[in-house]
Amino acid sequence: MQARRQISGLRDTIASSLRIRVLILVLLGFAAVAAPAYMAFNWIVASTVVQLGTLFAEKQILYDRYRGLEALMREVSLAETLAGSQSIRDWANDEANPDLKRRGIAELEHFRQSFADHSYFFTIGASGNYYFNDAANSYAGDQFRYTVSADNPRDAWYYSTVALGEGCHLNVDNDTNLRVTKVWMNCVIREGRRVLGILGTGIDLTSFIQEVVNIPQVGVTSMFVDRQGAVQAHRDQDMVDLRSLTAEMSAKRTVFSLLDKPEDEGALRELMDQVAGGEAVALSRFMSIGGKQTLVGIGYLDKLGWFNVTLMDIDAIIDKRLFLPIGLLLAGVMGLVAAIMVLVFKRAVLYRLKRLEEVVHSARRGEYGPALAMADDRQDEVGRLSTAFTEMAVAVSDNTRLLEARVRARTEALETLASRDAQTGIANRRGFVTAFEAATGRRHGLLLIDIDRFKTINDTFGHAAGDAVITEISRRIVACVGEGHVCARWGGDEFIVLLHDSAPQLLRANAFGVMAAISDRPVALPDGRSAAVTVSVGASLVEPGDSIETVTEMADAALYMAKGEGRNRVMIFDPPDAAKPSRAAQPTG
Numbered sequence: 001m002q003a004r005r006q007i008s009g010l011r012d013t014i015a016s017s018l019r020i021r022v023l024i025l026v027l028l029g030f031a032a033v034a035a036p037a038y039m040a041f042n043w044i045v046a047s048t049v050v051q052l053g054t055l056f057a058e059k060q061i062l063y064d065r066y067r068g069l070e071a072l073m074r075e076v077s078l079a080e081t082l083a084g085s086q087s088i089r090d091w092a093n094d095e096a097n098p099d100l101k102r103r104g105i106a107e108l109e110h111f112r113q114s115f116a117d118h119s120y121f122f123t124i125g126a127s128g129n130y131y132f133n134d135a136a137n138s139y140a141g142d143q144f145r146y147t148v149s150a151d152n153p154r155d156a157w158y159y160s161t162v163a164l165g166e167g168c169h170l171n172v173d174n175d176t177n178l179r180v181t182k183v184w185m186n187c188v189i190r191e192g193r194r195v196l197g198i199l200g201t202g203i204d205l206t207s208f209i210q211e212v213v214n215i216p217q218v219g220v221t222s223m224f225v226d227r228q229g230a231v232q233a234h235r236d237q238d239m240v241d242l243r244s245l246t247a248e249m250s251a252k253r254t255v256f257s258l259l260d261k262p263e264d265e266g267a268l269r270e271l272m273d274q275v276a277g278g279e280a281v282a283l284s285r286f287m288s289i290g291g292k293q294t295l296v297g298i299g300y301l302d303k304l305g306w307f308n309v310t311l312m313d314i315d316a317i318i319d320k321r322l323f324l325p326i327g328l329l330l331a332g333v334m335g336l337v338a339a340i341m342v343l344v345f346k347r348a349v350l351y352r353l354k355r356l357e358e359v360v361h362s363a364r365r366g367e368y369g370p371a372l373a374m375a376d377d378r379q380d381e382v383g384r385l386s387t388a389f390t391e392m393a394v395a396v397s398d399n400t401r402l403l404e405a406r407v408r409a410r411t412e413a414l415e416t417l418a419s420r421d422a423q424t425g426i427a428n429r430r431g432f433v434t435a436f437e438a439a440t441g442r443r444h445g446l447l448l449i450d451i452d453r454f455k456t457i458n459d460t461f462g463h464a465a466g467d468a469v470i471t472e473i474s475r476r477i478v479a480c481v482g483e484g485h486v487c488a489r490w491g492g493d494e495f496i497v498l499l500h501d502s503a504p505q506l507l508r509a510n511a512f513g514v515m516a517a518i519s520d521r522p523v524a525l526p527d528g529r530s531a532a533v534t535v536s537v538g539a540s541l542v543e544p545g546d547s548i549e550t551v552t553e554m555a556d557a558a559l560y561m562a563k564g565e566g567r568n569r570v571m572i573f574d575p576p577d578a579a580k581p582s583r584a585a586q587p588t589g
Contacts (some may be wrong), residue, residue, distance in 0.1 A: 088189065280299065297310040461529065
């Protein structure tokens with residue numbers, strides 16, 4: 001009876017008190033909303049963390065891709081340029097020819113000064129003879145070292161590289177005792193299907209690896225792998241594959257060995273194929289590594305044939321506990337009143353997080369405008385997160401522009417380096433060929449200029465004096481023929497000039513003018529002395545449709561005659577019968 005009276009009294013109290021009813025409704029509403037709100041909040045936080053982590057992964061890939069690789073890319077470009085040298089190809093086709101050998105060695109020695117390691121190697125395919133010189137110029141005049149053999153295991157790199165096809169290929173050599181990592185650039189030279197040889201140089205990547213893969217970043221591990229997944233650079237030296245060209249796949253240390261699940265290996269290979277195919281600059285995906293979900297980012301270094309792989313522990317990079325105050329705030333608001341809580345939650349949290357998520361999506365597409373324009377004056381947790389993301393977007397945008405500007409500047413510098421002679425500043429062989437191919441439709445003149453007894457100058461006054469003579473002769477030639485014509489360094493002490501819109505009389509006048517401009521006064525040397533310098537000139541007219549090989553052969557024939565007649569003279573190639581398709585060399589003085 002007493003219990004019934006208590007229940008009846010409670011019922012009357014509830015019925016007569018609006019505050020209690022509202023409180024009950026609030027509690028019921030809280031109970032009804034708390035569970036889905038909690039799940040929604042967790043989903044948004046997790047989604048935001050993943051979006052931020054993925055964005056961080058892709059920007060980390062781009063950052064590592066261009067950081068510290070400029071020197072290596074420069075060496076590859078130089079090696080490619082040397083592999084395309086006509087002097088090298090001519091020597092490889094006729095190794096026994098002393099003149100071709102001299103020119104080939106001179107070309108190798110010229111590029112040796114430009115290589116960062118100041119060394120080169122060249123293996124001629126027909127004979128297997130291996131030529132080498134180092135930074136100390138230890139083998140000057142005796143560059144031939146030995147002959148490669150298929151029976152020698154140490155020469156396996158040569159035959160493995162030949163099988164890879166034309167182009168430059170990289171081989172990592174890591175000395176764990178000395179803690180030195182060196183990358184060899186092996187450039188295959190082919191003529192049709194025939195291998196003329198392999199040449200290249202090496203570069204020490206120890207400092208680069210220390211800078212890129214050993215940089216302390218919480219939750220981030222960077223490495224570089226080749227197209228087969230073999231690890232080429234890693235902070236753990238035991239992970240590096242030391243025989244990337246010769247080892248069997250089963251014996252290689254690969255990035256795939258880190259994955260827990262076989263299906264992740266297929267997914268990783270697919271990402272590698274996509275970035276290598278140019279479908280995206282960088283891609284990322286979660287994979288299981290060491291029993292933990294890890295965000296794996298992939299970028300492709302097309303110049304090197306390497307992939308930049310970045311492994312990121314999202315939990316270590318982004319601490320989800322940062323979102324805890326938001327949850328406590330929401331719980332407090334919901335505890336006061338369910339209706340107000342819902343409104344406050346939507347406006348103060350959900351709407352702002354949704355906006356932030358949209359900004360993250362825009363940033364992933366490379367559109368930083370919404371992130372930069374996102375202003376949130378409320379300095380609560382979400383406001384601070386928005387401000388932090390805005391600051392990160394500003395930093396990423398600025399870094400991206402800076403990287404793009406540096407890449408553009410470096411690309412322009414490499415393009416200039418590829419067509420200009422580093423010592424004299426005039427065009428090199430490649431730059432001259434380009435200018436020759438562009439000058440079509442009219443008759444032109446061609447001068448081939450060789451410094452007389454240049455070796456004597458080097459022997460008498462030193463190589464520094466020889467360099468000064470080369471530079472001064474190039475300046476005098478340019479000053480004599482004028483800016484309207486093309487002057488280039490054709491070889492070590494040999495120059496070539498293309499005279500636009502020329503004729504026999506103009507060709508002769510220009511040839512004798514160049515010779516006079518050079519021999520008119522001695523060349524001042526760095527040590528205060530001076531040297532009298534003369535040149536021999538071979539000249540030829542360039543008819544419309546003539547190939548560069550044809551006209552240079554005619555000019556070279558004339559130059560050879562000038563040398564034979566005693567040097568310090570001009571010889572002009574004069575075909576006996578212009579109507580004949582074959583021009584016989586009849587140099588005249």
